[in-house]
Amino acid sequence: MNIDAFWIILTGALVAICCSLLGCFLILRRMAMVGDAISHAVLPGIVLAFLFSGSREVWTMLIGAALLGVACTFLIEFFHKKARVQADASIGVTFTTLFALGIILISVYAGKVDLDQDCVLYGEIAYVPLDIWLTESGMNLGPRTVWIIGGVLVVLLLFITIFYKQLYLTSFDPAFATAIGLSTTLWYYLLMGAVSLTTVAAFESVGAILVVALMVGPPATAYLLTDDLKKMLIISALAGTIASAAGFYLALWLNGSVAGAISAVIGLQFLLAFVFSPGHGLLAKRRQPVAVMKANA
Template structure:
C-alpha cells in the first residue's frame, strides 16, 4: 500500500465510523434519511457564508453549512410536531425546498464563482492526499481532512460513551424515557447536532452522497445481523471500514470513482446480510416457515 492509498482509506474509514455510529441511532428512530436531508440542506448555508464573508475560506463555509444543518433539523421537528405531518414527509419537505433555495442563490448571486452544488454532493475522496497538510516542527503529520475527521470521531465517541444510556432509552422507548424525566426533544437535537457536525465535516472530502450511503448502509446491515445495540455499533463500524478499504481497491481495479465503489461495496454487504443473516436473513426466515423434516431413526 502506497502512502496516498493509506490516507484515502484512512479518511474513508474515519468518515465511515462517524457515520455508522450515528446511523445506528437514526435507524432505530426510523429517521435514516435525516442525513440525506442535512447533506442537501447545507447548500444554501455555503452560499450565504460566501455572500457574507466574500471568500471561499473553508472555515466560513463550514460555519454556514453547520448553521443550516442545525436549522434543517429544527424545521423537520417543527413540521412533525406542529403541522402533525409524518416524520418522513417533514424530512422530504424540508430538504427539498432548502436545497432548491441553495440552487437559486447560486444561480442568482454566485453564478460567476467556482461554487456549485457538485462540491457538496460528490466531493472527491481521491484528492485527500493533495489537501493542505498539517505540519509541526517541520514534520508532515497528514492531510487536514484526516485530522478534522479524527477530531469529529473523538467527539462522537465521547458523546456516545458518556450519554449511551440516554441515547439508548430515547431511541428504544421514548415514552419510558419521558416518564423517568429525560427530555426526548433535547436528546433529539443533540443527536441531530452530531449528525450535522459529521455531515458538514465530511462533505468537503467525500461528498454528501457517500456520507448518506455510510450513514444508512452499514447500520442497516448491522441491524440485520444482531439485536444488541452495542454489537450493532461495533458491526456497523466494521462494515464501514471494510467498505472503505475494499471500495478503494475496487475503484483502483476498475479505474473508477472511489466514492461510487465504496457505495457498491456497502450495497453488497447489505445484500449478503439480507440473504444470509442467521436471525433476520431471507434463508433463515424461509427455514422457519418451511422447517426441514425430522429424521426418524429406523
C-alpha cells in the same frame, strides 16, 4: 500501497465510522430519511458561511452547515407537528427547498463561491492527499481533511460513550426516558446536531450521497446481524471501514468515483446480510419452517 492510497482509505474509514455510529441511532428511531434530508440541507449553510468568511475557513463552514442541519430538522418538525403536514411530505418539502436555495445561491455568487454542484453530491475523496497541513516550521502533518474528520470522530466517540445510556433510552423507549426525567427533545436535537456536524465534516471529501450511504447501509447490515445495540455499533463501524477500503480498490479498477464505489460495496454488504444473516436473513427464515416441521415429525 502508496501513501496517497493510505490517506484516502484512512479518510474513508474515519468518515465511515462517524457516519455508521450515528446511523445506528437514526435507523433505530426510523429517521433514516431525516439523515438524508440533513445531508442535502447543509448546502446553503456551507455557501452562506463561504460568503461571510470569504474563504474555505473550516470552522465557519462547520458551524454554518451545522446550524442549517439543525434548522432543517426543526423545520421538518415544525411543518409536521404545527402545520400538520404529513411526516414524509414534510421531510421532502424541507430538504428540497434548502437544497434548491443552496444551488441558487451558488449560481448567484458564482464568481465568489468556489463550490461545484457535482462536488456537493459526490465529493472527490481522491483529492484528499493534495490538501496537506503544513506547520509553521514546514512539518508535514498529513492531509487537513484527516485531521478534521479525526477530530469529529473523537468528539462523537466521547459523546456516544458518555451519553450512551441517554441515547439508548431516548431511542428505544421515549416514554420511559421522559418518565425518568430525560428530555427527549434535547437528545433529539443533540443527535441531529451531531449528524449535521458529521455531514459537514465529511461533505467536502465524500459528498452528500456517500454520507447517506454510510449512515444507512452499515447500520442496516448490522441490524440484520445482531440484536444488541453495542454490537450493532461495532459491527456497523467495521462494515463501514471494510467498505471504504474495498470501495477504494473497486474505484481504482473501474477508474471511477471512490464515493460511488464505496456505496456500491455497502449495497453488496447489505445484500449478503439480507440473504445469509444467521438470525434474520432470507435463508435462515426459509429454513426455520422446515426445522419446525422436522421437530414436529
